[in-house]
Amino acid sequence: MRPFTYERARSPAEAATAVARQPDSKFIAGGTNLLDLMKLQIETPAHLIDVNGLGLDRIEATPEGGLRIGALVRNTSLAADERVRRDYGVLARALLAGASGQLRNKATTAGNLLQRTRCPYFYGTAQPCNKRQPGSGCAAIGGVTRQLGVIGTSEACIATHPSDMAVAMRALDAVVETIRADGTARRIPIAEFHRLPGETPHIETAMARDEFITAVTLPPPIGGRHVYRKVRDRASYAFALVSVAAVVQRDGTGRVALGGVAHKPWRVEAAEAELPRGAKQAMAAILDGAQPTHDNAFKVTLAERTLASVLAEARG
Amino acid sequence: MRVNGDVRAIQLDTRTTLLDALREHLQLTGSKKGCDHGQCGACTVMVNGQRIYSCLTLAVMHDGDAITTIEGLGQPGNLHPMQAAFVRHDGYQCGYCTPGQICASVAALEEIKAGVPSHVTADLMAMPQVTAEELRERMSGNICRCGAYSNIVDAITEVAGRQA
Ligand SMILES: Cc1cc2nc3c(=O)[nH]c(=O)nc-3n(C[C@H](O)[C@H](O)[C@H](O)COP(=O)(O)OP(=O)(O)OC[C@H]3O[C@@H](n4cnc5c(N)ncnc54)[C@H](O)[C@@H]3O)c2cc1C
Ligand code: SF4
Ligand code: FES
Ligand code: FES
Numbered sequence: 001m002r003p004f005t006y007e008r009a010r011s012p013a014e015a016a017t018a019v020a021r022q023p024d025s026k027f028i029a030g031g032t033n034l035l036d037l038m039k040l041q042i043e044t045p046a047h048l049i050d051v052n053g054l055g056l057d058r059i060e061a062t063p064e065g066g067l068r069i070g071a072l073v074r075n076t077s078l079a080a081d082e083r084v085r086r087d088y089g090v091l092a093r094a095l096l097a098g099a100s101g102q103l104r105n106k107a108t109t110a111g112n113l114l115q116r117t118r119c120p121y122f123y124g125t126a127q128p129c130n131k132r133q134p135g136s137g138c139a140a141i142g143g144v145t146r147q148l149g150v151i152g153t154s155e156a157c158i159a160t161h162p163s164d165m166a167v168a169m170r171a172l173d174a175v176v177e178t179i180r181a182d183g184t185a186r187r188i189p190i191a192e193f194h195r196l197p198g199e200t201p202h203i204e205t206a207m208a209r210d211e212f213i214t215a216v217t218l219p220p221p222i223g224g225r226h227v228y229r230k231v232r233d234r235a236s237y238a239f240a241l242v243s244v245a246a247v248v249q250r251d252g253t254g255r256v257a258l259g260g261v262a263h264k265p266w267r268v269e270a271a272e273a274e275l276p277r278g279a280k281q282a283m284a285a286i287l288d289g290a291q292p293t294h295d296n297a298f299k300v301t302l303a304e305r306t307l308a309s310v311l312a313e314a315r316g
Numbered sequence: 317m318r319v320n321g322d323v324r325a326i327q328l329d330t331r332t333t334l335l336d337a338l339r340e341h342l343q344l345t346g347s348k349k350g351c352d353h354g355q356c357g358a359c360t361v362m363v364n365g366q367r368i369y370s371c372l373t374l375a376v377m378h379d380g381d382a383i384t385t386i387e388g389l390g391q392p393g394n395l396h397p398m399q400a401a402f403v404r405h406d407g408y409q410c411g412y413c414t415p416g417q418i419c420a421s422v423a424a425l426e427e428i429k430a431g432v433p434s435h436v437t438a439d440l441m442a443m444p445q446v447t448a449e450e451l452r453e454r455m456s457g458n459i460c461r462c463g464a465y466s467n468i469v470d471a472i473t474e475v476a477g478r479q480a
């Protein structure tokens with residue numbers, strides 16, 4: 001790890017100001033992604049701002065009937081919250097499908113959204129990677145791509161976003177609340193929060209550098225059957241090859257978001273009209289325009305079959 | 317920090333992980349370093365009663381926290397019930413993963429009691445039960461190279477049964 005200085009922020013505004021003041025600084029929450037990357041010198045901040053202990057660890061009801069989840073709420077607490085288990089089952093299920101008990105006890109809502117890709121070449125510091133070192137090229141293209149993206153990819157990057165939680169939040173139309181050093185607050189719909197790689201895969205979200213996440217809000221519950229199905233190489237403690245977050249209503253309509261296929265949680269609202277016609281039609285519309293590689297073309301079939309199984313469970 | 321009940325004041329480089337602080341500075345070498353990247357569970361300790369990986373957190377972030385390591389659970393002659401059950405059931409071969417397995421399993425039983433669901437809990441609204449399937453899922457964050465898994469599940473099941 002490179003040497004760094006450390007401070008504890010006392011308020012969200014102070015955290016944002018601190019990061020704005022020092023160009024090479026980063027927030028640290030659970031630390032489970034950032035410290036991993038710092039050990040590998042993929043992240044090399046000169047200053048860390050500890051945002052634990054800002055009192056952002058509560059889950060509150062909103063006046064509209066939804067939930068406001070503090071940025072520092074741990075993944076375990078969020079999955080165990082009675083309102084989440086009852087009204088947002090797809091979110092509880094997605095959280096529980098991710099990482100391990102020890103990691104979920106540390107991982108925070110904001111940190112989970114902002115965790116970086118698991119592309120093996122991003123981790124292999126001897127390889128070119130446009131995300132790690134802008135302009136250096138992409139070692140994954142033409143390399144081993146089994147785990148990588150099939151849709152929304154670019155010639156600069158074909159990585160996927162690894163979060164399970166974010167996929168469920170996409171299906172639930174969550175909104176990310178932020179504050180900046182100058183005090184301006186805004187609400188970013190989850191659909192616009194993560195970006196596609198384009199020519200600048202190192203820019204992963206809509207956030208400014210001095211922007212601090214204070215909370216994620218969920219709209220009022222929408223009912224329906226909630227299912228999260230994650231397909232991976234081992235039964236637990238592994239990232240998704242493909243995952244499906246679905247909320248299906250009695251009449252067969254519903255919402256579907258996919259993990260493991262793109263640089264962001266993948267949802268195509270217009271394609272959801274096909275859901276009552278079945279998984280084949282729906283997935284063809286959701287993954288319309290997919291450009292898989294030879295190694296990961298299986299993900300397209302796997303996504304369709306996973307959706308078929310999810311729809312069967314939701315109707316059963 | 318309060319480590320196994322004793323207040324310990326130490327001056328550290330900011331880069332020091334909690335694991336390195338315990339092992340290198342406080343000479344508590346029971347917690348093991350397997351991967352140092354959150355992938356194996358050998359470094360599992362409890363912070364304020366919750367299990368975490370001590371390799372993926374900085375010691376400076378735990379100013380004032382209560383840390384429990386395997387040494388704090390029990391000592392030879394005065395073993396924690398989980399330690400004794402691991403011995404009885406041969407829940408290890410080489411023993412390298414064992415301190416992490418034991419800390420993780422003690423905390424996992426607390427999580428079940430507190431009603432925290434898991435990936436395999438069928439009904440999210442029901443109290444989770446201690447079943448072999450639940451224990452295997454909840455202990456998936458602890459890898460055992462020797463493959464002592466089935467005896468580990470037996471040891472935890474016995475302790476859970478005695479608590480109930
Ligand atoms: C072995 C292993 C397996 C895993 N498996 C899975 C899995 O299967 N599924 C899954 O979804 N995840 C998995 N994870 C990833 C895990 O979920 C993330 O590491 C975790 O969610 C990150 O949260 P954190 O609070 O620890 O973030 P940190 O590491 O503290 O921070 C991550 C990033 O977020 C920024 N940040 C944190 N808080 C804020 C804030 N409030 N505002 C602005 N920026 C902020 C930090 O600056 C940093 O850049 C795994 C991790 C490991 C190590
Ligand atoms: S796919 Fe993206 S993350 Fe992976 S090597 Fe290419 S640029 Fe880097
Ligand atoms: S040493 Fe911490 S998880 Fe492996
Ligand atoms: S007993 Fe050897 S690694 Fe588990």
